Amino acid sequence: MFEAIAFYLFAFLTALMFFITVTTSQALHALTALAAGMIFISAFFFILGADFLGAVQIVVYSGAVMALYAFGMMFFDTTRDVKEKQGNKYIIAGLSIVSAILVVLIFAAPMVTDNITALYPMTEGVGNTQDVGMVLFTKYLVPFEVAAVMLLVAMVAGIVLAGKKMDASLTEMSEAEIEEINTRELS
């Protein structure tokens, strides 16, 4: 009963927030609506018993990604209205619905067969966080480490791209040029 009420409430709220995100002409409104939608999505994870995933959703999306977007938007002119593409609306809507149905078919295709067995079944009497930890650090250890390296690469790329004077390479300069830079900055 309460699950149904929570599901329909959060489904409506999430759809509404994301609809605002894709239709509004103000970039700031889109950012705020997207952040709210991310929080509402974490409610689904809590309903589904994936507590750790819900917490990660709030921390990473609403905390890190939204903060990154908010800081990134300081570089852009976000006060002016966003101009839209002039396309055929029926083609856009039709293509969206067809692709969405395709995605569901991809998910539903393995379920038609009855012989599905859980690869890593949930352990009884163990919290979700502990369960996730046990599977993540045994079966998915290598993907976990690869994801860590990928995040490191992304961090370095972000610093190099957004930082100032990052295109100057000290190893390719001659000693005289480095001396010139040092004296210029000291004076």
Added chain:
Amino acid sequence: MMEIGLNHYLVLSTILFAIGLIGVMKRRNLLLLFFATEILLNSVNIAFAAISHYYGDLTGQMFAFFVIAIAASEVAVGLGLLIVWHKRHSNIDLDTMSTMKG
């Protein structure tokens, strides 16, 4: 109606994915295009978590974690590139990004 099953979550995921796709096809500003991409990734995450719950399998949640990690790094690199582009051309519209005009 009152019993929430796997199909409910898959339908919700479809709706959100459709909204995201409409955004991807409709938006011209690259920053708002990134927002639409986040919606796509999140709708898939809901489907993963729901399947993980209704089949008693943790693999779906694991994939959702990796999707979140990929989304975070995508944002970091994408925003960096966007800032560099905005410094040079002072707009981030998709239509002006065609340097090879045919």
